[in-house]
């Protein structure tokens with residue numbers, strides 16, 4: 001029976017991989033009863049009123065009771081907390097003193113402990129009578145209001161017209177289904193296709209409306225393959241059949257672009273932005289299935305129009321209300337506020353910011369050696385070679401196929417000798433094979449997720465019959481982490497890092513290719529309550545395991561497919577199984593912009609598209625765009641033709657090499673931006689409006705993007721295109737990265753986009769650090785000198801930063817880093833230390849070239865102080881690495897000023 005099932009499931013899986021996405025295998029909102037119920041509620045249906053308002057333990061607390069309690073519903077408990085910097089947290093749960101059938105799941109380990117330090121302990125609240133409300137102070141700019149009847153919570157400005165910022169339940173759509181005790185004859189089961197969900201506690205969903213004021217667009221709530229500015233999903237002008245944005249972590253084969261369908265990850269965090277240049281945010285910490293509607297203007301005839309407000313409807317199957325309102329007002333404030341709740345992204349090792357070469361699968365050690373040497377032969381740098389599932393002994397993770405990979409340690413050491421790393425895959429499904437040490441141990445220890453009857457859950461995945469480690473338990477996570485020690489992971493070396501795939505979790509024969517919702521985790525937590533966070537805990541356990549392995553001295557690198565708020569603290573992510581189509585290249589940008597906006601900046605899409613065979617032109621364009629992805633990896637399905645960059649003829653090799661070189665040249669800039677993200681939460685890849693919040697022309701532009709504040713990149717997403725329309729925002733000019741030509745801001749330009757490169761520009765007023773020597777990996781660039789590219793603005797000024805540390809350890813946390821700020825003003829370039837006085841790292845690295853864009857010709861030397869030496873100035877075409885612009889303007893270059901990167905100095909143009 002088992003083998004028949006297995007064969008069937010494999011057949012079904014195989015057909016999934018060869019055909020496109022099978023919509024009918026996944027539930028629509030109509031087939032999801034909680035979603036259907038919530039969506040059909042009418043505005044004003046909520047009859048809850050806030051009573052017994054008081055202050056307790058530094059929070060404002062109240063009871064929520066139905067106005068006329070015909071339904072005999074127990075009162076709910078509301079508590080509102082305030083944190084510094086404009087953050088308001090609203091929690092609503094059942095009243096535990098009234099003995100509900102069980103405690104609803106509150107997601108642990110996502111909110112960072114440091115948030116407590118920001119808590120403003122409330123001592124009092126003000127009351128208002130019209131309408132009756134309780135008001136608390138949030139910051140000098142904002143206050144939070146709880147209106148009593150009907151209950152509503154909102155943040156508003158404290159001065160002027162006291163304009164609203166974000167509100168909850170302003171349209172009376174709040175609903176909280178209380179846990180039930182099953183009586184005789186109650187039929188709570190839900191069926192989908194061949195699966196039955198026993199739902200032992202009945203319906204327990206929560207839904208409510210959230211409004212964003214003075215907003216033109218809302219963004220966020222990944223992961224969907226759709227536009228960056230979220231389109232309305234319900235209301236006037238939207239098709240009746242339109243689905244809400246679904247947040248339910250699923251293993252989706254050949255996903256469609258332009259769809260609200262939920263993919264591998266879920267971040268219930270939305271950001272609004274509007275014509276006033278202001279942003280606000282709303283985050284719901286909840287790990288159950290969620291569905292979110294963006295309501296089209298006029299959806300609620302009662303509420304009138306005119307206001308530039310966006311209403312949304314949030315629906316979740318279980319959990320509690322644990323929500324955060326972020327007042328902004330700047331876009332960067334909102335991402336910082338969100339980061340102070342869920343954490344900033346981990347500082348990656350330098351190697352991880354270089355190029356990664358992956359394929360399902362590099363077959364054996366010889367294949368690995370071949371691919372590695374071909375990169376050298378073709379003068380293409382790369383940092384990491386990846387091994388997919390076939391490297392294992394029958395998909396038993398932490399093992400090697402002894403025929404194909406007989407000497408894994410030696411293989412890794414050979415790569416390491418060139419400064420290159422290896423990544424192997426470790427998935428959460430464990431082969432149910434009694435002779436497999438990991439399965440034996442996990443079974444004996446009782447470490448697997450249980451099915452609804454209490455037995456170890458048994459589902460089908462790559463290895464066949466598999467069980468899944470219960471990552472919700474801290475004890476089990478610690479045990480899992482220990483599997484990565486060099487002793488336990490035989491054949492691993494310090495240059496080996498990890499890829500966590502299939503962690504939604506993917507269960508081939510489960511409902512919607514995942515685990516049944518009534519499966520059980522430690523503490524009796526139902527899978528439905530924790531589903532979206534399962535992969536997060538797995539990622540966390542693996543990442544912590546690598547830290548343990550390296551005795552706390554080596555920054556981990558773990559790539560995850562599933563995501564949840566907080567994922568950014570544990571590593572990188574990628575957008576899963578995309579397709580070798582132009583539209584998938586295009587949609588990768590809104591997807592990565594959305595991830596960055598919602599905390600997960602270290603992200604990328606499979607270069608070339610996972611499924612299918614890209615034509616060379618698409619592959620080249622993908623490398624050109626991908627060179628700016630924060631996570632830069634080529635990957636492909638095993639059915640595809642080999643596609644390493646040298647397989648498409650001399651010219652295409654050259655084009656892909658140039659794209660990868662561009663990335664390596666910019667590594668110092670990327671690394672500095674990763675540090676910025678690590679400190680502030682501001683992403684590496686940014687929407688244009690994050691840098692130009694007032695410029696309405698940028699609000700729905702998701703084809704161009706900023707890398708940091710200094711680079712604007714426009715991808716080419718159409719076959720046979722040699723031109724591109726590029727909107728350059730702001731009042732200042734932009735310099736073409738390729739040739740130094742100047743373009744005015746605030747205008748759309750029609751540019752050449754020849755096959756050599758995609759349009760990319762440096763913003764006037766910025767300084768970008770580069771390393772221009774071609775090497776084979778980032779490691780080999782370690783001692784190379786820097787180039788500074790100064791793009792002067794209309795006042796002939798510019799500034800920029802450079803961050804350097806050892807690129808691998810945690811010593812930077814103890815101050816072992818260099819952080820410089822370069823300022824060009826009045827013809828003088830100054831290098832200033834911006835690291836705190838205790839920060840200390842020295843470097844012999846020199847700055848050997850300074851390029852000034854937008855400087856007139858004339859001067860022929862510069863004075864370097866305190867060395868009191870002269871440096872030569874030359875005029876000539878712009879260079880980037882070995883590439884010399886064949887056309888364009890001549891630029892001024894200061895050659896060999898001889899200044900060190902870790903010291904204070906000035907260079908004066910004479």
Ligand code: NOJ
Pocket residue numbers: 360388389425501502561576577610635636637
């Ligand atoms: C699915 C992943 O998305 C893909 O990248 C990987 O190659 C396969 N699993 C096999 O491990």
